[in-house]
Amino acid sequence: MRALVFHGPWDLTVEDRPEPEPGPGDVLLDILTTGICGSDLHGYTGATGRRHPGQVMGHETVARVLEDRTGTHPAGGLLTVNPVLGCRRCPACDAGTPQRCPDRRVIGVQPEISAAFAERMVAPAHNVVPLPPGTPPDVGSLVEPLAVGYHAVQRAGLTAGDTVLVIGGGPIGQAAALAARRLGAAAITILELDATRRALAARLGFTAAAPADRTPLATVVVDAAGTSASLESALGRAAQGARIVLVGMGAPRVEMSAYAISTEERSLLGSFSYDEAAFRDTAAWAAGHAAELETLVDARVGLAEAPATFRALADQTLKAAKVLVSLS
Ligand SMILES: [Zn+2]
Ligand SMILES: [Zn+2]
CATH class of the missing domain: 3.40.50.720 (NAD(P)-binding Rossmann-like Domain)
Incomplete structure (x- = not known):
């Protein structure tokens, strides 16, 4: 599959990567659109050191289900993904607050986790949040920053x-x-x-x-x-x-x-990211306010244009608050 790979500061390329393999608790996703976050740009320029050479970024995404190993989410269903992965065994995770988990990991940040600037990704079924049928897909990419x-x-x-x-x-x-x-x-x-x-x-x-x-x-x-x-x-x-x-x-x-x-x-x-309830509530609210939220999207680009778009956003020749990358 095609993916956007970070090789170091100011260096992104579109390349072929192996297909992600879902584990027993995972959903295999066909990515539609992924938003470029300010944190991706800071990682891209090397300002924060929170992105690692060789990794795929992307955590503001909307996708369709290709295969759910848990049988919970029907194939073809539209969904977004809560990118904050807790250990699911500690008091913070039990309380639905994985952003406070000592072993917290975030999709698109930790390099070993499948992430969303790619044609396909896997995510734990626990982190998948269905969107009501008929929701305009772009709204799914906005749920994460809105949350x-x-x-x-x-x-x-x-x-x-x-x-x-x-x-x-x-x-x-x-x-x-x-x-x-x-x-x-x-x-x-x-x-x-x-x-x-x-x-x-x-x-x-x-x-x-x-x-x-x-x-x-x-x-x-x-x-x-x-x-x-x-x-x-x-x-x-x-x-x-x-x-x-x-x-x-x-x-x-x-x-x-x-x-x-x-x-x-x-x-x-x-305040850091969101708890699970805030993410789910925001997804439901956003689905009902699609027309109002359209104004938050400045531009849409294809995967091939993504490296040049990152560069233009980072050197501020492109003034935009939210650009979505289409992966379908
Ligand atoms: Zn973000
Ligand atoms: Zn935990």
């Missing part, structure tokens, strides 16, 4: 009365804002440097603010950038007692005002 945003606002314990500020208007920021609206928040502002992304935020019905703009004091801030500068913005625009969720991974270390946390009694919460 990241949903989990982030859940971490804040968001309620309808909250005033929400999202820092960063890329896919995770958009997802957090959509999730905040889904949970009933009325006042949602996206703070974003780039005018194109601010325009998208406005099209989605949110208040779009530039860094120089004043914003209402927020009771919930989602930092989808994750740098010292973004955390400083978060603290400067947060009400006393506010909850600040750190979900962006822009820098491995940050500096921030300790007193802005302690003396104003703000809470700083970490």
Whole structure:
């Protein structure tokens, strides 16, 4: 089968790879579409070191069932895949929170696991999430980033009365804002440097603010950038007692005002990926909001164009928040 293989920084090629072999608990999948994630781009440039030479990336995917060794999912069924693989034996996994499993692995990150920038992949039947018949397939590729945003606002314990500020208007920021609206928040502002992304935020019905703009004091801030500068913005625009969720991974270390946390009694919460319920709930919600979610997709390319597309996204000659790679 054809697959997109990472050979090192700025080096991706389309090549033939052996067909993946499903084990007893696995489903063999015919991949339709896989989204390019910011984390794939950071791995591609070598910025994070979280991708390994020789591996296939890809974790935002939609597929059809070719064969299910467990007999649970009928052949031809449309589905998406929760890429967070827990050990299934520890308290975190038992609680449906494999993102907290000490032996957590992620499809498209660990090189030994079958991943989604390929014509076919295998995944544990446990991680396969069916989509209702008739769901436009692209929506399946958006479930993963949407679930990241949903989990982030859940971490804040968001309620309808909250005033929400999202820092960063890329896919995770958009997802957090959509999730905040889904949970009933009325006042949602996206703070974003780039005018194109601010325009998208406005099209989605949110208040779009530039860094120089004043914003209402927020009771919930989602930092989808994750740098010292973004955390400083978060603290400067947060009400006393506010909850600040750190979900962006822009820098491995940050500096921030300790007193802005302690003396104003703000809470700083970490958020990573999603739990199993958040992923499933997001899949069901996304399937019912396909038309609205179409606006999140900037471009679609074929597998042959994927290496050039990664390069253009990484060197920013292509300005796009979400590009989908078609593998069918
Ligand atoms: Zn992702
Ligand atoms: Zn576990």
